[in-house]
Amino acid sequence: MSEFRMPSLGADMESGTLVEWNIRPGERVERGQIVCVVETQKGAIDVEIWEAGTVERLVAEEGQKVPVGEVLAVILGDGEKDEGGKAEDDGRETPAERPTPEASQAPSPRAPDLSPPPTTATPDVASSGVRLRISPAARRRAAELGLDPAGVNSSGIDGSITLEDIERAAQAAQGGQSTRAVATTDAHAAMRQAIATAMARSKREIPHYYLGNTLCVEPALAWLETHNAERPVTERLIFPVLQLRAVALALEAVPELNGWFVDDAFQPAEGVHLGVAIALRGGGLVAPALHDADRLAPDVMMAALRDLLTRARKDRLRSSELTAAGLTVTNLGDLGVESVQGVIYPPQVALVGFGRIAERPWVRDGQVVAARCLHASLAADHRVTDGALGARFLTRLTDLLTEPERLWPT
Amino acid sequence: MTTQTIAYREALRQGLRAALADDERVFLMGEDVGRYGGTYAVSHGLLEEFGEARIRDTPLSESTFTGAGIGAALNGMRPIVEIMTVNFSLLALDQIINNAATLRHMSGGQLNVPLVIRMTTGGGRQLAAQHSHSLEGWYAHIPGLRIVAPATHEDARGMLLAALEDPDPVLIFEHALLLNVEGTVEGEPRPMELDHAAIRREGGQVSLITYGGMLHKTLAAADQLAAEGIDTEVLDLRTLRPLDDAAIMASVAKTHRVVVIDEGWRSGSLSAEIITRINEQAFFELDAPPVRVCTQEVPIPYARHLEDAAIPQVEDIVAAVHRLLG
Amino acid sequence: MANLSRDTLRETVIDAILAVAPEADIDALPPDRPWREALEIDSFDFLNILVDLEKRLGVSVPESDYHELATLEGLIDYLERRLAG
Numbered sequence: 169m170s171e172f173r174m175p176s177l178g179a180d181m182e183s184g185t186l187v188e189w190n191i192r193p194g195e196r197v198e199r200g201q202i203v204c205v206v207e208t209q210k211g212a213i214d215v216e217i218w219e220a221g222t223v224e225r226l227v228a229e230e231g232q233k234v235p236v237g238e239v240l241a242v243i244l245g246d247g248e249k250d251e252g253g254k255a256e257d258d259g260r261e262t263p264a265e266r267p268t269p270e271a272s273q274a275p276s277p278r279a280p281d282l283s284p285p286p287t288t289a290t291p292d293v294a295s296s297g298v299r300l301r302i303s304p305a306a307r308r309r310a311a312e313l314g315l316d317p318a319g320v321n322s323s324g325i326d327g328s329i330t331l332e333d334i335e336r337a338a339q340a341a342q343g344g345q346s347t348r349a350v351a352t353t354d355a356h357a358a359m360r361q362a363i364a365t366a367m368a369r370s371k372r373e374i375p376h377y378y379l380g381n382t383l384c385v386e387p388a389l390a391w392l393e394t395h396n397a398e399r400p401v402t403e404r405l406i407f408p409v410l411q412l413r414a415v416a417l418a419l420e421a422v423p424e425l426n427g428w429f430v431d432d433a434f435q436p437a438e439g440v441h442l443g444v445a446i447a448l449r450g451g452g453l454v455a456p457a458l459h460d461a462d463r464l465a466p467d468v469m470m471a472a473l474r475d476l477l478t479r480a481r482k483d484r485l486r487s488s489e490l491t492a493a494g495l496t497v498t499n500l501g502d503l504g505v506e507s508v509q510g511v512i513y514p515p516q517v518a519l520v521g522f523g524r525i526a527e528r529p530w531v532r533d534g535q536v537v538a539a540r541c542l543h544a545s546l547a548a549d550h551r552v553t554d555g556a557l558g559a560r561f562l563t564r565l566t567d568l569l570t571e572p573e574r575l576w577p578t
Numbered sequence: 579m580t581t582q583t584i585a586y587r588e589a590l591r592q593g594l595r596a597a598l599a600d601d602e603r604v605f606l607m608g609e610d611v612g613r614y615g616g617t618y619a620v621s622h623g624l625l626e627e628f629g630e631a632r633i634r635d636t637p638l639s640e641s642t643f644t645g646a647g648i649g650a651a652l653n654g655m656r657p658i659v660e661i662m663t664v665n666f667s668l669l670a671l672d673q674i675i676n677n678a679a680t681l682r683h684m685s686g687g688q689l690n691v692p693l694v695i696r697m698t699t700g701g702g703r704q705l706a707a708q709h710s711h712s713l714e715g716w717y718a719h720i721p722g723l724r725i726v727a728p729a730t731h732e733d734a735r736g737m738l739l740a741a742l743e744d745p746d747p748v749l750i751f752e753h754a755l756l757l758n759v760e761g762t763v764e765g766e767p768r769p770m771e772l773d774h775a776a777i778r779r780e781g782g783q784v785s786l787i788t789y790g791g792m793l794h795k796t797l798a799a800a801d802q803l804a805a806e807g808i809d810t811e812v813l814d815l816r817t818l819r820p821l822d823d824a825a826i827m828a829s830v831a832k833t834h835r836v837v838v839i840d841e842g843w844r845s846g847s848l849s850a851e852i853i854t855r856i857n858e859q860a861f862f863e864l865d866a867p868p869v870r871v872c873t874q875e876v877p878i879p880y881a882r883h884l885e886d887a888a889i890p891q892v893e894d895i896v897a898a899v900h901r902l903l904g
Numbered sequence: 905m906a907n908l909s910r911d912t913l914r915e916t917v918i919d920a921i922l923a924v925a926p927e928a929d930i931d932a933l934p935p936d937r938p939w940r941e942a943l944e945i946d947s948f949d950f951l952n953i954l955v956d957l958e959k960r961l962g963v964s965v966p967e968s969d970y971h972e973l974a975t976l977e978g979l980i981d982y983l984e985r986r987l988a989g
Contacts, residue, residue: 393967401951401955449944
């Protein structure tokens with residue numbers, strides 16, 4: 169028996185709202201299965217489970233705000249039998265988060281929060297574990313309106329849903345918006361707040377150093393055009409795939425930039441998972457991880473990127489994508505800027521930025537020619553690495569993007 | 579009609595004078611009500627005006643003169659018994675509860691006890707625990723009694739007149755802190771009905787339910803809250819038994835949030851009764867748990883700062899409303 | 905398809921852009937300015953628009969022709985030409 173708990177989906181996450189269960193008691197769950205949707209400051213996240221078994225019972229209710237580390241559901245492991253209360257006690261002894269490749273690669277700076285709460289959980293939490301906190305008047309009104317109060321944002325005393333919350337949600341629903349849309353407005357503010365907190369922390373704590381390089385991308389573009397020629401639009405690669413691949417390979421060579429600075433020490437990431445900064449239309453930014461970026465063939469990487477971008481914009485990211493990244497890549501070239509001096513996303517220790525591809529005078533074989541060029545930058549944490557190491561990384565990255573045949577050597 | 583600005587004490591005296599003048603069956607009886615003019619000077623001048631037969635000084639024996647009042651009432655008189663404070667009324671509990679409150683029922687309706695007992699209540703004057711308690715909620719537990727608490731000047735005059743028209747015993751609780759408070763009255767004293775609570779301030783966000791001496795602190799709190807943009811409704815219960823359930827529930831149905839302000843202690847109190855009734859009758863109107871502001875559960879202290887800390891103050895009421903609104 | 909009017913073609917293009925960038929104010933877009941930057945259309949969005957246009961019009965745009973699609977008018981011209989040809 170183990171307890172599936174609210175995961176920490178970022179450095180500053182304290183709690184999340186359980187939006188939806190995808191599982192029911194008695195159902196079987198597999199490792200990596202998406203079992204619920206949790207609304208966080210980063211949007212709605214599909215949360216995966218890392219233990220196979222059978223759902224014994226759901227503890228948290230839809231609509232409930234659950235602190236990080238609190239129990240969401242109880243899972244009966246394979247081969248286990250329900251031993252009632254005793255088994256539950258045993259469950260408290262087990263670590264909250266199953267160590268899995270993804271989870272261990274994604275240590276959270278709030279790891280202590282993931283440890284099981286003391287056995288004397290406050291009765292408040294225990295009781296709120298089974299009932300929606302909603303005032304009698306709000307409950308009656310929701311019933312009158314035929315509105316499910318579970319997803320409604322609460323503003324009342326002790327986090328309760330009030331009559332006004334229900335009226336607001338109903339009004340929004342009438343105006344053609346779903347209650348989720350109301351939540352979205354708040355979610356935007358919450359995301360802004362999360363970004364503010366993370367970036368302020370970054371600039372406060374991390375002594376950034378910046379390196380930059382302009383490189384000629386004619387060979388890379390030629391490689392891309394050759395690759396894409398004769399392919400239907402749906403199967404083409406986009407340039408960022410090459411950029412991400414180059415960063416991934418450069419990181420393999422310089423692993424000191426791939427990881428997290430936690431408790432005054434650098435903790436290297438296992439595997440190369442790149443955070444991809446994605447600007448959301450309507451504001452905000454997420455940087456979910458593209459897993460194993462160093463191991464994906466071009467088409468597979470494109471498919472993975474397409475999937476990630478699509479889900480990020482639909483607010484459907486997964487829990488394992490939120491904390492896994494060991495370095496983030498931001499590409500502002502499509503927005504027309506030449507270069508980026510990035511802010512590191514803590515607790516990561518470096519960020520790679522790309523500007524736009526534009527024609528520049530370029531010296532080739534002693535001749536000035538017009539060539540399409542790109543500016544690549546590195547912002548890195550001086551507590552962890554020095555400029556020399558950063559330079560080694562950036563040079564490697566430059567070489568790889570300049571000689572695209574090295575990206576996927578055959 | 580003429581408008582006068584008078585002290586609450588003067589309003590009580592106007593009520594007494596009107597009652598004595600209107601009905602010769604009415605007489606006032608109690609400790610120091612005559613020659614001394616009343617412990618709180620409420621009956622000052624009445625002995626000279628109405629004579630010894632109708633303004634009667636009594637020995638310091640609450641049980642005796644309350645019993646005498648019951649006897650007089652049973653025999654057709656309309657006695658007003660003054661007990662100095664609610665604390666001393668405990669000496670007359672047997673007369674009040676075993677006799678005055680029961681006789682109508684025990685006689686199968688053959689007997690009525692048209693007795694009015696006035697007493698001061700409440701703290702805030704550094705008179706220590708034996709003179710400062712608020713036990714009206716305790717009396718409101720007793721069937722057979724009507725309990726009223728005039729908080730306004732018009733009620734201070736007029737509730738006495740209405741109480742004298744009631745065929746059954748009525749206890750009037752006058753908060754001692756109000757005695758010097760000035761207020762306006764219109765024209766001559768007239769009976770003020772005893773069945774309904776009164777909205778003293780209309781509002782939409784929170785119902786502040788109170789009575790007696792706390793009404794004034796509650797209104798001050800409401801002013802303060804209004805300055806912050808919080809719109810409260812203040813309901814003056816006026817009669818504590820029987821409670822005006824309809825008025826309470828109507829206000830709750832309007833605001834969906836309740837704070838009960840009661841100078842009594844909270845355990846087993848009038849505030850507990852009010853909130854229970856709200857839960858029973860208006861549960862689905864509630865948008866937040868009901869809140870109480872009551873006196874701390876200690877005998878009222880003598881020291882000024884401790885007494886102030888024990889009794890509900892304006893800032894306590896404001897804080898309760900803030901908490902309620904989340 | 906070949907007899908699509910230019911206005912209809914423009915509407916189709918705008919629909920495809922709006923599907924990716926619903927908040928885009930296309931009327932405010934100067935017709936001869938690069939539309940991708942102005943509307944914050946990144947390479948992935950652009951690819952999605954091309955996929956959409958192919959679905960709607962049956963025109964597949966090879967990567968070597970991308971440079972002709974820099975302005976909105978250019979894009980419409982290009983599609984018109986391809987449809988006609």
